[in-house]
Amino acid sequence: MSFGKLILKCRVCQCVGPWSPPPQDHYKVNFDATFFAETGSAGVGVVVRDCDGQIIGALRQNIGLDQSVEMAEALVARRxxxxxxxLCVFRVIIEGDCSRVIAALKGFGRYRTLFGHIIDESKQIGGTLxxxxxxxxxxEGNMLAHCLAKKAVLSANTDVWVESLPEDVEDVFHSDLP
Incomplete structure (x- = not known):
């Protein structure tokens, strides 16, 4: 089965570079979505790390058919x-590589797009932390989440790991550490 090449519609600006650890008392949560035009399917990946870069948790999920990359990015941000x-990590920095979704999450007020309600819910959940x-x-700073998302497209399930990763992304994890 061939899934073709990834379609990137999200703008990526020159912001934070390669993965960097969060401050001592915080956790970093990276997320990404991958969308394949040929199948119309999307996969998402999330990884949570501590200040030493160690894995607290990770997940990948095939979210099936989706309308756009930005919608998939908004859904995975909420996820x-x-x-x-x-995971009971209450001081977090949530990082993603879709600038439009991150701008919406950082903005004030309601976001009026097709995925605005998802942005609003993500902010609401974030407000409880x-x-x-x-x-x-x-x-470059989101490679592990990106790799999880790409591999999720091939799965029918949601896969979750606590304090570990699947073997098929271990090399990305090790090359990603500062």
């Missing part, structure tokens, strides 16, 4: 905030 709350900062990162 990332929920995942952090479920002690500290939740949304931050844009270049793809």
């Amino acid at each position: 990332a905030v929920r995942f952090a709350a479920k 002690r500290s939740c900062l949304f931050q844009h990162v270049r793809r």
